[in-house]
Amino acid sequence: MAQFYSFKVNQIKRETHDSVSISFDIDSKYSEEFKYIPGQYITIRVGVNGEDCRRSYSISSSRNEKLTIGIKKVPGGKVSNFMNEKLNIGDLVEISAPQGNFKLENIDSKNTRKFVAFAAGSGITPVLSMLKEVSQNEINSEFLLFYSNKTSKDVMFKDEIDDLKNQNISTRFIFTRENSDLELYNGRINESKALELIKSEMSFLNADAFYICGPEEMIFSTKSALESLGVNNEKIKFELFTAPVKKIEDSKEESLNIDFDGNSKITVICDDEEVEFDLNKDGDSILDAAMEQDLDVPFSCKGAVCCTCKAKITNGKVTMDANYALSDQEVEDGYILACQAHPATESVTVDFDF
Ligand code: FES
Incomplete structure (x- = not known):
């Protein structure tokens, strides 16, 4: 049963025209409850026009930073609009302890490892937390990120991603409505694009884990591209960043x-x-x-x-x-x-x- 705790907003940073990152002061007496693994999320509870609303948002910070979440405005989204437009530094927000199955594998491993992530739009949020963790604590490990957006103006956490780029983190930006110099990085990530992208970095095909985070179509086409290249299903982890439109057929x-x-x-x-x-x-x-x-x-x-x-x-x-x-x-x-x-x-x- 989710329990909510009130914490103060410490920082609000505008990331793009329609997204913000919000950091919280977590009271040290709750530091145990609020320990998390990069990739996990928190649920917030806010009253919007008298309605009790709850939404889950992924954590973008590393474990040694202030707990931060990324929120992109959803058209007509009560909470995402409220958090983008009305929230102020110093406000109290009710938050439940971190949870979720999408998380960096074997977090305290001392081995050298390889990871690949495909993220789209605000789907970068949990992946950023993973990237920071690897860059700070797994010096010899490698992380390759494919990050898709409409245009360069829609890239969330651009500065932070750029700061990580020269270390053991490689980033490839893909745009659907803007032309990159390389044709490979233009267009939507469907199955054939995902295949092209991973084939261009074949040394990562034996990665320890593949993380996919974004809309449903992108997740399943990328998953299928990876499987067609022989990637073991157990290595593929995904998190949906929009509510699914399809229902699972259940014949049982x-x-x-x-x-x-x-x-x-x-x-x-x-x-x-x-x-x-x-x-x-x-x-x-x-x-x-x-x-x-x-x-x-x-x-x-x-x-x-x-x-x-x-x-x-x-x-x-x-x-x-x-x-x-x-x-x-x-x-x-x-x-x-x-x-x-x-x-x-x-x-x-x-x-x-x-
Ligand atoms: S409320 Fe999110 S999975 Fe049920």
Whole structure:
């Protein structure tokens, strides 16, 4: 269950015309809770026009800097616009402790390693944290970054990336609406572009991990390009930076329980409270239904991306509309994204306090 802490805004820096980075003063008494691995995110809770809004934002700072997040304005986005336009230094913001599965592997390894990242737009945020970590603590390791934007004016954290470039970090900027000198660096990252890019740096094909962060289409085409070159699936890590548009086909539902008529008795455990309610498999998600019962269940994106609504099934089964956050192992161990979950058995127990 996500707990929120109030911290002061220490710095706000305009990164581009539509994005800012925001640094916070984390009270030293919470330094344990706020330890993180580069790549992870925090969830913030703000009131916008009287509405309780929560959003997750990736951390861009290294572990020895003030905790900083990057926020790009989303058209019509209540929180991203509020944070870009209305927030002031000294304001208090409610933040939950860092979490997330997209993170730099074996963080304290002493070995020399190679990493590759493909980032698009604000998808650079968690990757920047990784780049800084490697440049500061893994002197002999190498990190190759492909960073795609519409134009050079849209590049977030430009100064910081440039400062890292001469060390063990190599950066290739790709533009979709501006011409670079090299044709290779022009155009959208689709499967053939991703193939061209990685083939131009074949010495990185044996990298220890490949991180992809951006919109859904770019993630899956890059993943598929890497797989076609023989990269082991386990080395490919990704984080979606827009809510997915596709739903995962789930054909398992029918085989789960053929006697199930669709009506289920749900028990939700949250903050040591236990609440029961009825829910149909074609109705609201378990998260929304629990909120209807006035339970303060954790959530952020409601789009299968952030993992904030992670819960454990201790009885029964569910299906999920989409899952872009949990690993196969987590699903096998009974974890679900409550924002995507619907009952598939007559009774289901969902534990947020797992
Ligand atoms: S609220 Fe983000 S994955 Fe469910």
